[in-house]
Amino acid sequence: MDFLQILLELIFGYAALFVLTKLMGKTQITQITPFDFISALILGELVGNAMYDNDIKFSKVIFAVVVWGILIFSTEIITQKKKGLRKLLEGEPSIVIRKGRIDYNVLKEVHMDINQLQHLLRSKDVFSIRECEYAIIETDGSVSVLKKPNYQNVTIRDLNLPLSPVTLPVTLILDGIIEEDNLHMIQWDKKKLLDAIQQQGFKSEKDILYAEWKEGEPLLLQSY
Structure with a gap:
């Protein structure tokens, strides 16, 4: 019976995680926020702990997972429908470099030091702050960068060359x-x-x- 219960809990946990991932959409992975990350950890803990705790009944596992799933899904719906609550629930992007200068107050608000900022900039091929005109810390912790004009890559449009059709390999x-x-x-x-x-x-x-x-x-x- 112990093996049967573990099997049922594994199947249910797998199905619950699969359904919730589909309901949340692709942004749950590509634009994950700290709240989304913690929510996913708790959901995994609910299923994982239940498999090794004999005192927790299977019905309680189902109830906890369903309620937690409803809360997460409701939060996603609210952030989509209510623009005013989006800032509270998901946060908002922060401009940490403005017109080539680091905004130290914003840097403190996002709890980031200069070394962390430099690391994020290097991930965008910006190895010197003097190359950066604007840098925005997104809600998922990544950085978006707009380089100064003299450091931007030259495009076909800049060279007035004829455009070639784009094809997918x-x-x-x-x-x-x-x-x-x-x-x-x-x-x-x-x-x-x-x-x-x-x-x-x-x-x-x-x-x-x-x-x-x-x-x-x-x-x-x-x-x-």
Whole structure:
């Protein structure tokens, strides 16, 4: 019975985490806030502790997870519908560098020191504060940077060059296996792919670690 109870709790915990992740949407991962992180930890603890505590009944686990899930989901709905409460529940971005100067008061408000700020700037390829015109600390703790004009990367628009259409690279072979769906997406068949492979000196897809197609360019092949 102990093994059966653990099995049921694992299945329920897995299903609950899966459903809540879907309900929260992709921003739950890509734009996770400190509150979201703590909420996920507590949800995991509710399920994890229940598996090893014989005094906690399965019905109580279900009740706790459901209530916690409703609270998290309600918070997300409120932040979407009520703009006034969004700042309280999720916080707001903070401009920590304004017109090339560090705002020390904002730095203290976000509980960050200069070394931490430099680390975040380096992650955006900014190795000197003199290169930065604006830096914004987002609600998830990441930084968004706007460089000064003389440090910004040159674009095609700046050079007045003709624009080329943007195409998405498509993986056709991965670990020696043909990606059939991707092959159909670019309107190729297996014969056409094998012909392209053999033209570059390979016998079959089994010899290919990675193959990438991009419109207007030769097929990229990498062997083992």
